[in-house]
Amino acid sequence: MNAHMIIGDIQTFSLRLADHSALIGLDLGKKTIGMAISDDGRKIASALNTIRRTRFTQDAEFLLNIAVEYGVGGFILGLPLNMNGTEGPRCQSVRQFASNLSEKTDIPMAFWDERLSTQAAERHLIASDVSRKRRAKVIDKLAAQFILQGALDFMRNIKH
Numbered sequence: 001m002n003a004h005m006i007i008g009d010i011q012t013f014s015l016r017l018a019d020h021s022a023l024i025g026l027d028l029g030k031k032t033i034g035m036a037i038s039d040d041g042r043k044i045a046s047a048l049n050t051i052r053r054t055r056f057t058q059d060a061e062f063l064l065n066i067a068v069e070y071g072v073g074g075f076i077l078g079l080p081l082n083m084n085g086t087e088g089p090r091c092q093s094v095r096q097f098a099s100n101l102s103e104k105t106d107i108p109m110a111f112w113d114e115r116l117s118t119q120a121a122e123r124h125l126i127a128s129d130v131s132r133k134r135r136a137k138v139i140d141k142l143a144a145q146f147i148l149q150g151a152l153d154f155m156r157n158i159k160h
Helices: 010-016 056-070 089-102 117-127 131-155
Strands: 022-028 034-037 043-051 072-079 107-114
Touching: 010 056, 010 107, 010 131, 022 056, 022 089, 034 056, 034 072, 034 131, 043 117, 056 072, 056 089, 072 089, 072 131, 089 107, 107 131, 117 131
Parallel strands: 022 072, 072 107
Antiparallel strands: 022 034, 034 043
16 A cells, blocks of 8 residues: 555546446544545435544544445545635645555545535535534535535646
8 A cells, every 4th residue: 555546636637447346435534534435437426424533543443444345546625625625634634645545545535625525515505504513514524525526626627
């Protein structure tokens, strides 16, 4: 297992993926991890789950089991850039998580700018008249869905 599976740009990432494999999108929060999954044609992202973070080893084991269960060919991790495009401490935390996860798997990983994904998810839920209590339960996996869908849409438009 190695950090070479963390791929710096989404175009190179898309070239490394096995055909007909799903992707998992992750919204890594301080307390939770929101997850979304794509279809194996990589057209549609669906909210999957939110887990409460525990220890890295347990979180990684859970994610890798999900990857096996769904035949996942890659991970897209939301990168929480500042509004001006710079990286702050939360980006470093996500990069460290990816580095640690890459030591446990050969599944390729890439980052996707997640600016405003949580706000977009929140607006969507409010527009759908979802209660505040229910929004709190689903916001992270919906943010992961927005992250993954953005990456899927971008990859679909890449000219190989």
